[in-house]
Amino acid sequence: MNYIPNFEYRKEMLKEIGVKSIDELFSDIPEKIRIKKLNLPDGKSEMEVKKQVTEILEQNKKFLSFLGSGIYDIYVPSAVKAITGRSEFYTSYTPYQPEVSQGMLQAMFEYQSMIAELTGMDVANASMYDGATAVGEAALMCSRMNRKKEFIIPGAISWEKKSVLRNYAKGAGLKIKEIGYDTETGKINLDELKNNINDNTAGIYVENPNFFGVFEDEIDEIKNIIGKALFVAGVNPMSLGIIKSPAEYNADIVVGEGQSIGNPMGFGGPLLGIFACKKEYIRQMPGRVIGMTKDTNGRRAFCMTLQTREQHIRREKASSNICTNESLCALSTVVYLSLIGPDGLEKIGRELVSKTKFLSDELNKIDGFKAPLFSSYHFNEFVIQSKNDINRIHKKLVEKGVDPGLVLTKQFPELGNTMLCTVSEMHSKEDLLTLVNGLKEVSHV
Amino acid sequence: MEIKKDLKYTKTHEWVKTENEKMRIGVTDYAQEKMTDIVYVELPEVGKELKKGDELCVLESVKSVSEVYSPVSGKIVEVNKTLEDSPDRINNSPYNDGWIAVIEIKDGLEIKEFLNAEEYEKHIESEKA
Amino acid sequence: MFRQARYDEPLIFEIGRKNTSKSERNNVVPEKISRKKLPEIPSLTEPEVVRHYTRLSQMNYGVDTGFYPLGSCTMKYTPKIVEEIAGFEEVNLHPYQSQSTVQGSLRIMYELEQMLKEIGGVDDVTLQPAAGAHGEFTGMLITRAYHESRNESRTEVILPDTAHGTNPASAHMAGFDVVEIPSEDGMVCLKALKNALSDKTAAFMLTNPNTLGIFEENVCEIAEAVHDAGALLYYDGANLNAIMGKARPGDMGFDLVHFNLHKTFCTPHGGGGPGAGPVGVKSFLRKFLPIPQVEYDEKKYYLNYDKPDSIGKISPFYGNFAVLLKAYVYIKLLGGNGLKNVAELSVLNANYMKEKLKKHYPLPYKNLRKHEFVLAGSELKEKNARTLDLAKMLLDYGLHAPTIYFPHLVDEAIMIEPTETESKNEMDKFIHAMIKISKNPLKNYSPKNTSAGKIDEIGAAKNMILSWKMFKEKK
Structure with a gap:
């Protein structure tokens, strides 16, 4: 299979450029750092590669x-793959030219909308990398909003999430404090939480259901306990058909791992970072956001909006460095949710x-x-x-x-x-x- | 592009108008034209103390962000709340409805450093070149 | 002639029956936390859902639709086999599965690390970062850990004014102050760099070839100056496509390198993601890499968590495995020889287009470019139009617009990257359209053959309708 055309035009194109050889096009690379070739095997045919990779993957045991x-x-319905497998979607890039990208833009608007419905928040971004980095970004967002420097988390969350959070918190000088759990019930220890809230608390993160699979049924109390600090709720989206939305227990920001609503496990990636918040916080929210507007003909249309928060405009003052996100996974999720519906x-x-x-x-x-x-x-x-x-x-x-x-x-x-x-x-x-x-x-x- | 004779200017394209011990501040017609349509103004809080050159507020268009710097040291005593809902006032009326804040002046001497209309016009010409 | 589908496609919320009343079944959770009203997501049949999203797909432009010369994004064609293999059921494994049962996946990761080491000229690689910017952030955390381990307090990261926006944002997120230095003739000004370097400098971040498509010829002198100051040299891999098999960042003196697998190894872009941003380092930084590291003991592949100096975790598991697998397949298909052809043809294509276009649009700075080039749209202004209008006019030809208004040091910048997978025929069509437009650019152009006319982005920012919920409230 040939993926690279123009071999036959090579001479003609070189002539047009006014050079004699391809090597001349690389003459600006200093001699001493040029290499002749890479020490990798030569390319193989599609058939050979498929055979080889299949054999390797068969060493995995699924049981x-x-x-x-x-x-x-989870079971991912075939229709999900049929849609995300459409190459108009998966071979496109970030929709910088909205006039030719209405499809992905509308789908992402619908994704944001469904996450807003599930969580009760006003708005969601068009995805973060995963649930763990979403917690990290939420901690930074809290600190940006109230300029406080402590962030409280339950001791009982996955160690990987803690480690990711600590890395996100480092640059901003955020101190991470851990709260224990009740050894009888497995729920977060609210007394300990109360004792650890102070004037410097930027925000608090609580998961419901928590790491032990336990429902935090006292979660209504949290907003009262934490006073002015911001409340970041961690959700398992699969549970949001049967339990209250975080809006109902007054969360300010909602994060979660969205893999379980429409995406395969993929040995841990790609995943889907859910990130939603109340609309008054929108200017401090990280990540890409799609808005509804009109085109010159007055027809409904969509485009990226609030881009001044983002790195390509705000550079070091941006709300986050994120650029590439998990759009295609978000697309899986919106198709999945449409297929199963609220009853599902x-x-x-x-x-x-x-x-x-x-x-x-x-x-x-x-x-x-x-x-x-x-x-x-x-x-x-x-x-x-x-x-x-x-x-x-x-x-x-x-x-x-x-x-x-x-x-x-x-x-x-x-x-x-x-x-x-x-x-x-x-x-x-x-x-x-x-x-x-x-x-x-x-x-x- | 309009430059008002009765106002003073800074090299960073703010205008100032002295009102007794206070100073009203905005951005110039030239500045708003360069920024194009302003869609959001991040206003400062009343009561905030600023030093000359500190960030007074942030103006956002769709594809750019511009900081407005305080031309004097002092305390913010008033901000133009109408800009929250109608940021386009800065585009439509930079010298009147589009004013941004009023500052109580701390150091009277700073006022001497401002440009007059003629000097500001020259400054723009030199920046363009 | 190009005609993109133009459906009056309603929001999915507007299609279906509404069914938000909660069924009359007993609660399975305590009353205090049970949901009283079901979330208002649509209730539809499969054909309704499939038709809706199929129509939306037809209103979307991808590399499979046509030419997509978005500079610095490397929008190349992805071989179909890549997608097929990533969908295999053997890929859908839980990341906590016992290591003895995931030897296939671990082997893919281990071998990919080896391949990236060779391509980048580095001594070790982590596959954990989920995107290029995430790789930069990882690199900055490693930089921080390195200086801390030497008890040095270095607080600044320097970068040139041609840098991608992610560079300063990533450095800032890792807690560094950002120092930007001006370019000279479209390259790093060595003098400015030397002036900026000090015992406060933690790292210098550089893209090479840079975002103007110019190879930083002084890269060896740059490396020397940076190292003399005790700082690290960071390679932004966004433009690696131009030099694969011709030169390696590690040989140029870079200490840390990130790879954009969705660009260089076309995994592909997925409408904005997922991507993967592995980071390679020289041996003296190896101990700081995130845990776990995939290793091989001649019998089995395993995950090594025993790295006391590691920065810890940057992603919850091992990175975007399915994306990593796609890059692996791509590299296997092309091989060392193929990757070298990629670089050669991407550079040939870019220089061909540049040569044809520079008579019609000014080309600032030196002539020889690598895989991309940046033209100035300044002459459009003389005709009362702008680069934005050029972009919208190109869409009507069925061509995606180049990256525009970046890098900032070129007036009305037009950044073109054809990639190696475009035929001369496609490029000639683009060249023809560009020339035609240069003669008669139209102010405030609204495209006519696209799914939507020119979008009111100001209205979007002012009205802020970001969800169905906000839409209903506005109504």
Whole structure:
């Protein structure tokens, strides 16, 4: 296959330019740094490459997994891929010329609108990289708005998210404070939160459901506790068909990982950073935003707007450095949500709750296990505690072709032998029972 | 392009009008023309103390951002709130309806450094060249 | 003749039946947090949804539609096999899956790192950054960690006035003050650089070839001056397409390099993303790279988290794997020889177009360019029009406009990057249109063959309708 035309015109074009050889076009590169060739194998045919890459990828084993913590195995309807697979969309760039980019612009406006509907916020941006960087950007936004320098987070969030946040906070000199959780309920410790709020608190981040899959049902209290500090809510968008929108508990900014509404897991990327806020904060919001307007003929049209916040205009004073975002993943999400509709979203949420309850009840019956560890309502995941070495149990099950969940002994040693078990909409009842039976078998080894 | 005879000017294209111990500030016709359609004005808070040369406010058009610098040191005693809803007043009436803020002057001597209409016109010519 | 689809396509919210009443089933969550009213997303059938978005796609212009010479963006054609492989079910894995069960993915990542090392002339690579700007931010955090490890307080990052906007924004986000230096004859002014360098300088960020498409001939002297001052030299890889297989940033003296996989390795742009922005470093910076690093012990591939000096994490997992896979496939298809052809042909194409166009639009600075060139639209002004009008007129020919009004040091800038995948025929069409327009540019031009006429961007900024919710409120 040839992807590079013009070999046959090479001479004619060189003549037009007035040089004798291609090398002459590179004469401005100093001799001592020129190379003859790259030490890489020569190109291969499409057929060969496909065969080779397929063989490599087949070394991956996909099997029954109960992993989650932000990334969830979902069913992506075929129509989603049919739309995102249209090359008018996926081979376009950031819509700098709105007159020829109305399709993507309208789709992104619809994405922003749907995120606004889910979260109850007025506006969302057209995506950030992922849920973790969205938290980082939210912390910076809080500090920009009130010029305060402390940001409070729950200690119980994924360590990766904490690490990303710390990197985002570094440049602005933001101090990150962690709040513990109630060891009975797994919910954030509101007293500790209250004691840590001070005049220098820029904002606070709370996830609902939280890292342990527990619903923070006291979340209405938070806005009262934190006073003038800004409230950043972290959402699992799959839960927003059954639980209150963050607007209803007075969040100022909403962030979340949007992979689970329309995108495959992709071994952790690309993901979709959800970022929404109230309209009064819009000028401090990071990222690209699409607005509705008209064309010269008075017809409805769309374009990028509020660009003066962005790096290509504001440079070092921009609200963020983000340029390339996750538009195509946002497109998947808007098509996905249109296909499942509000009822579908509610149904997925309800089913996850009841399947999760079923699984934890069954696991709790096994001798030597406690599930769920926390006495609270759970969404799609829960902590399971074992009397025995959980790492060994985990390993044994993986050998049997089942990944029972994320082992928590490193991040939460205080919980003992625990694991975070996640239920997905892809799990059948048989799948859930396979885990139950598997754990029964290996629990005494 | 209009340059009003009765106003004083800065090299960074602000105009000032002395009103007793206070000074009314805006941007010139030349400046608004260069910025094109202003769509947003980030106004300062009343009561804020500024030094000469500090950022007074930010004007945004669709594709550019311009800072307006305070021509004098002093305290902001009034801002033109109507610009929040109608930023285009700066384009339509830079010397009247489009005024930005009033500052209570701290240092009377700073006033001497301003350009008069003639000097400002020359300054624009030299900038163009 | 070009005619883009022009549907009066309603918002998806305006198509469907509204169904927002909550069903009469029992709550599965505590009353205190249960949702009383379902979110107002549309309720539609699959054919309705598919038709809506198919129509929208027909109102969108991509590389597969036609010529897309957006400067500094490298809008090249993406081989279809790339997309196909990224959609394989073996790619859809959970990132926490045990390493023994994801050997295929780890191998792809490891091998891609090796390939990028060779292409960039660097000693190690992290694949974690999700985009070019994210790579810059990673590079700036590594720069910070490096100076801190030497107990040096360096607070400034220098960059030339031709730099992309992401450079100053990324440096600022990492906590640095930005110092901009002027160019001389379209290149870094060595004197200005030397004056700006001090024991406060943390790094100098440079794109080479720069955004004017000019190769920074003094790059070795620049590197020497930067290193003499104890600072690091950072390579913005946006324009790597021009020199692949001809020269390597590492050999020029760059200490950190980011790659834009969606540009150079056409993964493609996806309407604005996702991309991937791996960062390569010289060996003395290796220990600061984000965790985990993909490694190989001659038996298996594994993720190494044991790096005490690492800056930590910049993305939650290992980067945009599906995008990385596409770049891997692309590099395998082209190989070392193919990548060199890419650079040669992209430079040939750009110089050909430049030669044809410079008689009609002024070409500031030196003549020889790499993969892109910047013309001045100043003469359009004499005819009462602007570069913006040129852009809108080009759209009517079925050609995407170049990047306009950047870099700022060229008056009414027109930045053209044809890439290697355009045929002479396509380029000639563009050249012809540009020449025709130069003779008779029309002020305030509104395109007629596009899905929309000229857009009222001022109205968009003033009225601020950013969601269906805000739209309903305005109504």
